[in-house]
Amino acid sequence: xxxxxxxxxxxxxxxxxxxxxxxxxxxxxxxxxxxxxxxxxxxxxxxxxxxxxxxxxxxxxxxxxxxxxxxxxxxxxxxxxxxxxxxxxxxxxxxxxxxxxxxxxxxxxxxxxxxxxxxxxxxxxxxxxxxxxxxxxxxxxxxxxxxxxxxxxxxxxxxxxxxxxxxxxxxxxxxxxxxxxxxxxxxxxxxxxxxxxxxxxxxxxxxxxxxxxxxxxxxxxxxxxxxxxxxxxxxxxxxxxxxxxxxxxxxxxxxxxxxxxxxxxxxxxxxxxxxxxxxxxxxxxxxxxxxxxxxxxxxxxx
Amino acid sequence: xxxxxxxxxxxxxxxxxxxxxxxxxxxxxxxxxxxxxxxxxxxxxxxxxxxxxxxxxxxxxxxxxxxxxxxxxxxxxxxxxxxxxxxxxxxxxxxxxxxxxxxxxxxxxxxxxxxxxxxxxxxxxxxxxxxxxxxxxxxxxxxxxxxxxxxxxxxxxxxxxxxxxxxxxxxxxxxxxxxxxxxxxxxxxxxxxxxxxxxxxxxxxxx
Numbered sequence: 001x002x003x004x005x006x007x008x009x010x011x012x013x014x015x016x017x018x019x020x021x022x023x024x025x026x027x028x029x030x031x032x033x034x035x036x037x038x039x040x041x042x043x044x045x046x047x048x049x050x051x052x053x054x055x056x057x058x059x060x061x062x063x064x065x066x067x068x069x070x071x072x073x074x075x076x077x078x079x080x081x082x083x084x085x086x087x088x089x090x091x092x093x094x095x096x097x098x099x100x101x102x103x104x105x106x107x108x109x110x111x112x113x114x115x116x117x118x119x120x121x122x123x124x125x126x127x128x129x130x131x132x133x134x135x136x137x138x139x140x141x142x143x144x145x146x147x148x149x150x151x152x153x154x155x156x157x158x159x160x161x162x163x164x165x166x167x168x169x170x171x172x173x174x175x176x177x178x179x180x181x182x183x184x185x186x187x188x189x190x191x192x193x194x195x196x197x198x199x200x201x202x203x204x205x206x207x208x209x210x211x212x213x214x215x216x217x218x219x220x221x222x223x224x225x226x227x228x229x230x231x232x233x234x235x236x237x238x239x240x241x242x243x244x245x246x247x248x249x250x251x252x253x254x255x256x257x258x259x260x261x262x263x264x265x266x267x268x269x270x271x272x273x274x275x276x277x278x279x280x281x282x283x284x285x286x287x288x289x290x291x292x293x294x295x296x297x298x299x300x301x302x
Numbered sequence: 303x304x305x306x307x308x309x310x311x312x313x314x315x316x317x318x319x320x321x322x323x324x325x326x327x328x329x330x331x332x333x334x335x336x337x338x339x340x341x342x343x344x345x346x347x348x349x350x351x352x353x354x355x356x357x358x359x360x361x362x363x364x365x366x367x368x369x370x371x372x373x374x375x376x377x378x379x380x381x382x383x384x385x386x387x388x389x390x391x392x393x394x395x396x397x398x399x400x401x402x403x404x405x406x407x408x409x410x411x412x413x414x415x416x417x418x419x420x421x422x423x424x425x426x427x428x429x430x431x432x433x434x435x436x437x438x439x440x441x442x443x444x445x446x447x448x449x450x451x452x453x454x455x456x457x458x459x460x461x462x463x464x465x466x467x468x469x470x471x472x473x474x475x476x477x478x479x480x481x482x483x484x485x486x487x488x489x490x491x492x493x494x495x496x497x498x499x500x501x502x503x504x505x506x507x508x509x
Contacts, residue, residue: 009428011426012423012424014426016426017424017441017443020479021421021424021443023355024315024356024388025357026316027311027312027313027314027356028313028357028360043359043402046364047360048357049357083402083416085421106420106421107421107422107444108421132421261367264364
């Protein structure tokens with residue numbers, strides 16, 4: 001057996017290691033949790049990771065005011081409680097919140113529009129971090145700008161805290177449709193597309209060549225039931241974030257387990273019947289169709 | 303020859319393993335038909351199996367829920383090859399020292415989950431592996447290490463003195479992710495030892 005492995009050549013925080021972490025989440029459900037008790041339930045129901053925040057998006061909407069990073073003590077408690085990855089949310093452009101989350105041991109940072117943006121023009125320089133980032137996007141150009149800044153995972157923005165899946169579907173359709181569009185274009189047409197949409201040209205070419213985003217693409221924002229999760233898998237997402245949908249439901253254990261199984265059975269309607277039966281009431285929700293523009297979170301951080 | 307390769311697809315980096323087995327097969331002048339499976343019924347048709355990386359708690363729960371566990375155990379009992387990586391290795395071990403993970407006892411090792419710490423401690427490094435001429439680009443992501451190794455288990459690689467790749471009969475297990483780079487030598491080492499006909503004969507002779 002060989003013994004000469006060189007410990008000096010070890011590298012942390014490379015693009016391969018950060019994007020690799022995101023790939024390990026594929027086919028999984030990442031659940032929002034506000035404390036260790038919820039994290040325990042999430043892990044027991046089969047979540048691949050938990051996202052720690054101070055309040056779930058539905059409560060942030062109700063409460064109003066400035067939404068900030070959660071107390072790092074909460075992330076540490078949760079990390080002691082569960083063996084799955086623990087993620088934390090920072091405000092858009094808030095480099096220091098992200099550094100604090102990284103130092104506290106967050107396995108991934110969500111630079112999230114659900115919190116109040118700290119910077120009106122700039123996002124965090126995510127390629128400067130060892131910890132991988134996930135960012136929201138409504139369309140391909142937003143997704144590619146975030147990847148260019150260093151995001152290792154993209155999620156739809158949806159309209160968080162509403163329990164209405166409509167906007168997540170719209171954003172995923174936008175992304176997929178734009179990828180199909182650029183795949184059919186010539187090189188110079190893609191350059192033009194990149195200029196017109198303020199997207200990094202190298203990533204436009206890369207995406208067209210791959211026929212998909214160069215990083216993992218999850219669904220988020222308004223997913224409230226097992227059927228919603230299955231719908232987002234049907235639209236080609238790699239996995240699911242559920243915010244208020246688990247712990248806003250009548251029976252979080254039953255809902256958590258059902259959403260996890262629905263992702264594994266998204267193309268099996270007979271199984272979905274069984275899975276979606278007797279899970280208790282979902283979160284109440286709030287349709288986003290008539291929502292005034294100023295109440296929408298998805299326009300933050302483009 | 304056509305090889306049927308099953309990739310356990312309940313959760314994790316499934317498409318990466320599918321691409322890696324296709325590359326490894328092509329390098330052997332063989333064609334691999336890849337079948338990604340999330341339910342029972344596919345494993346009995348497979349010549350080789352891949353158990354990907356992901357979250358071992360989630361994977362072990364779904365494997366049991368879907369009734370795939372017994373099929374995987376029967377595949378190994380028949381002497382057919384398996385490559386299990388990271389979470390796949392944890393699920394394939396005899397004991398993960400954690401009652402949140404159900405193990406399948408395919409490889410006679412015990413493992414320690416998340417042995418290197420949190421994601422910021424994850425790393426890549428060149429790794430010497432028995433049977434490979436040049437070091438392998440190993441990517442460790444919230445990786446386990448192997449704690450104890452049973453009799454008859456061959457240690458193929460160590461990191462900082464602890465085993466991170468082993469072979470136990472038809473099963474090769476790695477704590478790292480050979481599917482994340484374009485280098486398919488580990489898939490080759492684990493799954494292409496001889497032609498499919500020779501592998502079937504060898505498996506039959508073991509019975």
